[in-house]
Amino acid sequence: MVKKIHSVVLKDIQFVEIEGEFKEVVENEKKYPLFLSNHSLRRGRDLGIIDSSMIQDLLGLEKNVKGKEDDEAARSLLDDLSEEKMQNVIYLAFIGANPKSEYTLDDFLQRYHGDYTETLTLYMEILKSSIGDSNNKFAAGLRKSTKKPSSKEKK
Template sequence: MGIKVSTIELKEIDVIQLEDGTFEKRFINVKKYPAFLTNRALATGRNMGITKTSLITELILIQGLLGPEDDIDTENLTTEQAEAIDFSRYLPVIYLGIIGANKKLDLSYDDFLDQYHGDFEETLNDYIALVEPYISQNPNEFKKGLEQSTKKKRKKAKRK
């Protein structure tokens, strides 16, 4: 089974002055990039210090937010879930997806931040599209397995 390849759009902002003296923002140099996460990209993110929490933990929190039609149920958020919706945490993962699929691309994280202009919904969708293929198709079984492996580690740590 192949990895699903996402598409991320990067673009520059150009501000022009209109005849009436007001300014308008326009996007220029729009370019689409293939994106998927690789071990090399994840290690790069860790080494750069731009990924601070587990991608899996964040995805589980997001999955708890999704309603039956894969939309976010914002009315019934727990504090933990509300904290998970900090899209600045998703930007590094989107960047890593781009550099994972484009090994020879010379794009620094700062350059990425200058060129990625997704709104909240687009950012969340890009993040989920990159991370979701790497977990079990059944999120409840995945979460259960993760919890069980965590419990085993905690028990071993207590014995010492």
């Protein structure tokens, strides 16, 4: 099985005053690969970034989804996810793909500027790719409950 590699763009953002108005200036923009590894998960536990194994977290998410309709399952998942936890997992995926990086979690977060939707999407994609193949019922359920609705579906 080929590992799914995601990516994130890290950048420095400054606000400068130009003609009496503040403008956002982006500098040092760089794209990095992301994927979870045994090493990054271990480092996450050692640093106190994650409390439990990813399997325990995934099983907790599965309990929220099991036996529920898609909309209800999606709402239940969102209720259980904090932005901090999602950012921590994205950082661990950064460590997994960039093990020699000197970035601390704070360094990473200073340069990571994804909004809530981007963070949630990236987090879910990282989790989905770490739980494996299409024969895994939980993986299939997670994919189904987090897919974007088509324009023809009722909201």
